[in-house]
Amino acid sequence: MKIAFTTKGTEWDSMMDPRFGRTEFFLIYDEENDELKPHDNRSSSNDAHGAGPKTAQVLFGLDPKVLITGNGPGGNAASVLKKARIDIYVGAGDMTVKEAWEAYKEGKLKKF
Amino acid sequence: MKIAIASGKGGTGKTTLSVNLSAYLAEDEEIVLSDLDVEEPNSGLFINARMVHEEEKYKMVPEWKEDQCTLCGICQEVCNFHAVIQLGEMIMVFPELCHGCYACSELCPTDALPMIPKKMGMLKHLQNDKLSFIESRLDVGEEQAVPLIKQSQDYIDEHFTDDILRIYDSPPGTSCPVIEATKDADFVILVTEPTPFGLHDLKIAVETMKELKKPFGVVVNRHGIGNDGVLRYCEDKDIPVLAKIPNDRKIAELYSEGKLIYNEVPEVKQELDKIIAYLRTLKQGGVQ
Numbered sequence: 001m002k003i004a005f006t007t008k009g010t011e012w013d014s015m016m017d018p019r020f021g022r023t024e025f026f027l028i029y030d031e032e033n034d035e036l037k038p039h040d041n042r043s044s045s046n047d048a049h050g051a052g053p054k055t056a057q058v059l060f061g062l063d064p065k066v067l068i069t070g071n072g073p074g075g076n077a078a079s080v081l082k083k084a085r086i087d088i089y090v091g092a093g094d095m096t097v098k099e100a101w102e103a104y105k106e107g108k109l110k111k112f
Numbered sequence: 113m114k115i116a117i118a119s120g121k122g123g124t125g126k127t128t129l130s131v132n133l134s135a136y137l138a139e140d141e142e143i144v145l146s147d148l149d150v151e152e153p154n155s156g157l158f159i160n161a162r163m164v165h166e167e168e169k170y171k172m173v174p175e176w177k178e179d180q181c182t183l184c185g186i187c188q189e190v191c192n193f194h195a196v197i198q199l200g201e202m203i204m205v206f207p208e209l210c211h212g213c214y215a216c217s218e219l220c221p222t223d224a225l226p227m228i229p230k231k232m233g234m235l236k237h238l239q240n241d242k243l244s245f246i247e248s249r250l251d252v253g254e255e256q257a258v259p260l261i262k263q264s265q266d267y268i269d270e271h272f273t274d275d276i277l278r279i280y281d282s283p284p285g286t287s288c289p290v291i292e293a294t295k296d297a298d299f300v301i302l303v304t305e306p307t308p309f310g311l312h313d314l315k316i317a318v319e320t321m322k323e324l325k326k327p328f329g330v331v332v333n334r335h336g337i338g339n340d341g342v343l344r345y346c347e348d349k350d351i352p353v354l355a356k357i358p359n360d361r362k363i364a365e366l367y368s369e370g371k372l373i374y375n376e377v378p379e380v381k382q383e384l385d386k387i388i389a390y391l392r393t394l395k396q397g398g399v400q
Contacts (some may be wrong), residue, residue, distance in 0.1 A: 076206050
């Protein structure tokens with residue numbers, strides 16, 4: 001299973017980005033081969049409008065089953081993620097990626 | 113002649129000036145006052161008038177016809193606002209993000225995105241003797257103020273002759289709604305307060321008006337508080353200061369009761385007279 005994180009960097013020790021639509025990076029963790037791959041989303045800062053649905057579309061292309069983030073997506077992005085059947089867990093905005101992953105595994109994150 | 117009353121900073125007194133200037137002018141001549149701050153119109157709180165007409169306002173947004181779509185993706189490529197998104201074999205439309213530009217609809221090779229009307233707000237037309245008041249109000253949840261501002265101005269153009277003075281109470285800031293509310297104006301009055309905040313946002317508003325090539329002047333509201341930064345800036349930049357409305361507790365009290373102030377506070381009437389005199393010179397100077 002692939003899990004996506006909204007992050008400010010590209011390592012396990014990087015901080016999570018609490019934002020969804022304008023997150024700086026996605027980190028995609030593939031459980032099967034224990035691989036962590038970054039996706040640069042910093043171009044979203046150029047979007048005056050509609051960053052949420054646009055980023056949700058990008059995430060759809062990265063094909064994760066689970067998204068771990070901070071504040072949670074806005075309404076438009078959430079409707080895209082729902083159609084994409086991605087489960088969303090929130091409340092990890094102040095953690096490192098590693099901490100967020102552990103909190104998720106221990107069932108400490110809230111389902112959106 | 114069209115006069116837009118705008119500001120960089122919010123809460124400087126656009127509405128106070130708009131309603132008092134309009135009501136004062138309407139003692140002698142026909143005036144159209146329009147509240148173009150459609151996201152939070154409040155001029156109406158100060159206007160006692162009877163309803164003449166009310167209508168629902170619509171904007172045009174695309175609707176996806178799945179059976180006609182070939183999933184070519186042109187629609188989402190041409191949308192600058194990500195209001196149309198392709199998700200696998202599905203096209204999602206976000207009407208609140210749509211600016212109604214028709215690009216996706218017109219460029220769709222199979223007509224799979226016809227434009228349909230979506231209600232965005234209400235327009236009200238009220239009348240009190242010589243004062244006509246047009247207020248538009250965006251529905252809760254709607255994000256796009258510009259189409260409603262445009263339609264409000266179109267309504268005024270259709271229902272009033274050009275010789276009647278129009279006063280547009282504009283939204284705050286310097287983003288798209290302000291551009292739409294001021295771009296057809298013959299003259300823009302920028303209301304500011306004499307504080308560092310007021311000056312900071314006034315400078316941005318001045319830059320915006322210069323970019324739009326609009327003639328403009330400044331009205332200082334709550335004159336007496338803050339510092340002389342705004343006045344020095346206007347002097348440096350050769351910007352006419354049309355009036356200085358004093359900072360007076362009585363004005364705040366009347367405002368909080370939803371009352372007009374120019375008949376209660378003589379200094380306000382004097383300052384309005386200065387603005388009116390300036391506007392008359394402009395009109396004689398050839399501004400239509």
